[in-house]
Amino acid sequence: MSPRKRRPGIERGPWTVHGEKLVYQNPWMKVREYDVTRPDGKPGLYGVMEPExxxxxxxxxxxxxxxxxxxxxxxxxxxxxxxxxxxxxxxxxxxxxxxxxxxxxxxxxxxxxxxxxxxxxxxxxxxxxxxxxxxxxxxxxxxxxxxxxxxxxxxxxxxxxxxxxxxxxxxxxxxxxxxxxxxxxxxxxxxxxxxxxxxxxxxxxxxxxxxxx
CATH class of the missing domain: 3.90.79.10 (Nucleoside Triphosphate Pyrophosphohydrolase)
Structure with missing residues (x-):
């Protein structure tokens, strides 16, 4: 299967971010999930934990x-x-x-x-x-x-x-x-x-x- 065509998004180094959402939060941290195009051109998800x-x-x-x-x-x-x-x-x-x-x-x-x-x-x-x-x-x-x-x-x-x-x-x-x-x-x-x-x-x-x- 060929890599999907890149949709418009925000370049973040070799990654392209198409959207993000907050999936978890407590008084000490947040977890944010990003809809991305990976450096190899394939679609992906990236999760980041953000301490408070x-x-x-x-x-x-x-x-x-x-x-x-x-x-x-x-x-x-x-x-x-x-x-x-x-x-x-x-x-x-x-x-x-x-x-x-x-x-x-x-x-x-x-x-x-x-x-x-x-x-x-x-x-x-x-x-x-x-x-x-x-x-x-x-x-x-x-x-x-x-x-x-x-x-x-x-x-x-x-x-x-x-x-x-x-x-x-x-x-x-x-x-x-x-x-x-x-x-x-x-x-x-x-x-x-x-x-x-x-x-x-x-x-x-x-x-x-x-x-x-």
Missing amino acids: NLAIGILPVFRDGSVMLVGQYRFALDCWSWELPEGGGPLNEAPLESARRELAEETGLEAANWLEFMQLDMSNSITNERAFAFIAWDLEMGEAEPEGTEDIETRRLPFAAALREAMDGRIRDAFTLAMLLKADYMARHGELPEAVTRAILNPAGKDDPHGPR
């Missing part, structure tokens, strides 16, 4: 070189997952403000210093979700206030140990892997603030007169 929030991730680095992981059950995969603190930020809110809130809610931590060090496209074949990642340091501990959908545990361990767990498969969350690897690369290439680099690469804290925190 940005993805926000935080790498909290203590002065002694340790980091804080958050553990929780992930419903979609039916499994427990250890991750760096993550959450959603409203599309109309500055990502940094969302990051401050998420860190405090999940861990009780507040940071005096912040650095946005990465942006990501998440699972870009099926969703238009965008992610922002921050390093937080000069940390102070407070009380965590998780949301009702979150049953959270926390675990503090050296940065190198967290990176090792990411490399051997004990940590599987893609956003966490990306943050740990990017921070390690940037530290080794002198692209992070000195205090963060020193904590990551010299975790003993021997050169810090204030000791670990």
Whole structure:
């Protein structure tokens, strides 16, 4: 069967969009279906999940070189997952403000210093979700206030140990892997603030007169 003749539509790269409809919506996401002509000229459908929030991730680095992981059950995969603190930020809110809130809610931590060090496209074949990642340091501990959908545990361990767990498969969350690897690369290439680099690469804290925190 020969490919159907292209109807008038909107060009979207090598695709042609002839129509779209909203097929599902809840407070956290929408699913939109597109009637398309594929790059090979054949008719098709394309579904896109559109989150109502940005993805926000935080790498909290203590002065002694340790980091804080958050553990929780992930419903979609039916499994427990250890991750760096993550959450959603409203599309109309500055990502940094969302990051401050998420860190405090999940861990009780507040940071005096912040650095946005990465942006990501998440699972870009099926969703238009965008992610922002921050390093937080000069940390102070407070009380965590998780949301009702979150049953959270926390675990503090050296940065190198967290990176090792990411490399051997004990940590599987893609956003966490990306943050740990990017921070390690940037530290080794002198692209992070000195205090963060020193904590990551010299975790003993021997050169810090204030000791670990």
